[in-house]
Amino acid sequence: MAEHAITPRAKDFSEWYNDVIMRAQLADYSPVRGCMVIRPRGYGIWELMQQALDGMFKETGHQNAYFPLFIPQSFLAKEADHVEGFAPQLAVVTHGGGKELDEPLVVRPTSETIIYSMLSKWIQSYRDLPVLLNQWCNIVRWEMRTRLFLRTTEFLWQEGHTAHATSDEAETEARMILGIYRRFAEEWMAMPVITGVKTDSEKFAGAVRTYAIEALMQDNKALQAGTSHFLGQNFAKAFDTTFQTAAGGLDHVWSTSWGVSTRLIGGLILTHSDDNGLICPPRLAPIQVVIVPIWKTDTEREAVLQTCNGVMDSLKAGGMRVHLDWRDSMKPGAKYYEWEGNGVPVRLEIGPREVSQGQAMLARRTGGKAPVRLSEVAPATRAALDAIQQDLLSQARSRREQNSVRNVTKDQLVQLMDGAGGFAYGGFCGSGTCENEIKDQTKATVRLLPDPEFRSNPAPTKCVWCGQPATVEAVWARAY
Numbered sequence: 001m002a003e004h005a006i007t008p009r010a011k012d013f014s015e016w017y018n019d020v021i022m023r024a025q026l027a028d029y030s031p032v033r034g035c036m037v038i039r040p041r042g043y044g045i046w047e048l049m050q051q052a053l054d055g056m057f058k059e060t061g062h063q064n065a066y067f068p069l070f071i072p073q074s075f076l077a078k079e080a081d082h083v084e085g086f087a088p089q090l091a092v093v094t095h096g097g098g099k100e101l102d103e104p105l106v107v108r109p110t111s112e113t114i115i116y117s118m119l120s121k122w123i124q125s126y127r128d129l130p131v132l133l134n135q136w137c138n139i140v141r142w143e144m145r146t147r148l149f150l151r152t153t154e155f156l157w158q159e160g161h162t163a164h165a166t167s168d169e170a171e172t173e174a175r176m177i178l179g180i181y182r183r184f185a186e187e188w189m190a191m192p193v194i195t196g197v198k199t200d201s202e203k204f205a206g207a208v209r210t211y212a213i214e215a216l217m218q219d220n221k222a223l224q225a226g227t228s229h230f231l232g233q234n235f236a237k238a239f240d241t242t243f244q245t246a247a248g249g250l251d252h253v254w255s256t257s258w259g260v261s262t263r264l265i266g267g268l269i270l271t272h273s274d275d276n277g278l279i280c281p282p283r284l285a286p287i288q289v290v291i292v293p294i295w296k297t298d299t300e301r302e303a304v305l306q307t308c309n310g311v312m313d314s315l316k317a318g319g320m321r322v323h324l325d326w327r328d329s330m331k332p333g334a335k336y337y338e339w340e341g342n343g344v345p346v347r348l349e350i351g352p353r354e355v356s357q358g359q360a361m362l363a364r365r366t367g368g369k370a371p372v373r374l375s376e377v378a379p380a381t382r383a384a385l386d387a388i389q390q391d392l393l394s395q396a397r398s399r400r401e402q403n404s405v406r407n408v409t410k411d412q413l414v415q416l417m418d419g420a421g422g423f424a425y426g427g428f429c430g431s432g433t434c435e436n437e438i439k440d441q442t443k444a445t446v447r448l449l450p451d452p453e454f455r456s457n458p459a460p461t462k463c464v465w466c467g468q469p470a471t472v473e474a475v476w477a478r479a480y
């Protein structure tokens with residue numbers, strides 16, 4: 001198996017990121033530029049993400065469905081902002097079966113249009129509402145500059161689409177999903193996020209409001225990790241999705257859409273990994289525990305194998321995902337190195353000495369090694385996994401807080417974005433002119449107008465850029 005050396009983060013963060021992916025065999029470049037092959041170890045993480053999110057969506061009443069990959073080109077034109085936003089990124093099919101098509105078909109960049117064309121048929125009355133749909137699928141957005149997981153021409157995601165009888169209900173849904181995304185990011189990915197609303201220039205094409213979760217990566221660039229849109233009646237009007245109200249009138253439905261993608265895997269890597277490779281939070285690790293047996297003689301081998309099998313059984317019975325690395329062809333040290341690069345949270349080393357002493361050596365991917373009693377191996381390993389999960393979250397949170405600056409001045413903002421980076425909180429007058437000038441001069445964008453929980457106290461009173469009274473607080477950062 002080819003080993004892939006890892007460039008240190010301090011030397012070249014971008015190279016480091018690619019090296020971590022290659023070493024852990026999470027993904028590879030495809031023959032088609034901008035597309036990505038997700039290898040089994042990367043796909044295993046995605047499957048665990050899917051299971052967790054899918055469970056949360058279903059608990060809150062959503063059902064999965066599937067809509068086609070091809071969308072008539074004319075559908076996208078029906079919502080003016082939507083087509084303007086997506087036109088540059090579309091892949092269009094003009095031929096099928098050897099003939100030119102009557103109407104070109106767009107490969108879905110997102111599915112609002114095709115879904116609303118169907119909802120118009122399915123929804124007649126308030127009794128048909130709400131409609132709470134989700135689909136797991138792939139998406140194509142033609143990208144000029146791509147990065148594995150973070151920005152690829154084709155990617156995997158989930159897209160939720162809901163229709164409601166009232167504006168309030170749709171808004172509540174959009175906020176509720178934002179809460180699910182936050183919970184998932186923090187409890188599963190151990191990736192702390194801030195929440196809030198996007199400015200008009202950063203919102204989804206066709207939305208009234210876009211809510212988002214934003215995380216700060218190790219290089220102090222922000223990652224938009226999930227978005228939830230309140231669409232108002234924009235798509236309902238474009239597709240004439242109406243319903244008979246309880247009072248007997250006719251109204252357009254109020255709707256939402258929301259999504260997270262394989263980009264989350266990029267966020268996971270950029271949040272936790274180190275110069276030795278991937279660090280995977282235990283809850284999303286396809287292999288949580290690897291058992292590495294150590295032996296020299298055949299007699300030792302027999303005893304060690306028996307113990308290792310017993311340990312594997314008790315860990316599996318305890319609900320842990322375990323792998324026993326019984327390869328004859330590799331020395332234990334080489335195995336440690338390989339599993340370290342793969343990000344497996346816990347390694348158990350068991351040799352003749354451990355067998356005779358009734359213990360195993362437990363090594364954490366995040367550092368530290370200690371013996372555990374074989375009689376307590378399952379609860380001890382479970383406790384180590386839980387501790388790693390918690391530590392990763394609290395470390396990431398304190399790193400973010402150390403790199404968040406409150407009440408920045410104009411000079412500080414410029415210096416910060418040219419230098420260390422991070423989240424810069426400051427007053428904002430809300431004008432597009434200030435927003436654009438800041439973007440031009442610092443390459444930083446407004447990541448969010450933060451929710452109350454994340455706002456500064458006292459609130460900033462003046463716009464960072466123009467000095468006029470601030471209407472809101474904003475968080476700036478350079479972003480992926």
Ligand SMILES: [Zn+2]
Pocket residue numbers: 428429430431434463464465466467468
């Ligand atoms: Zn201003």
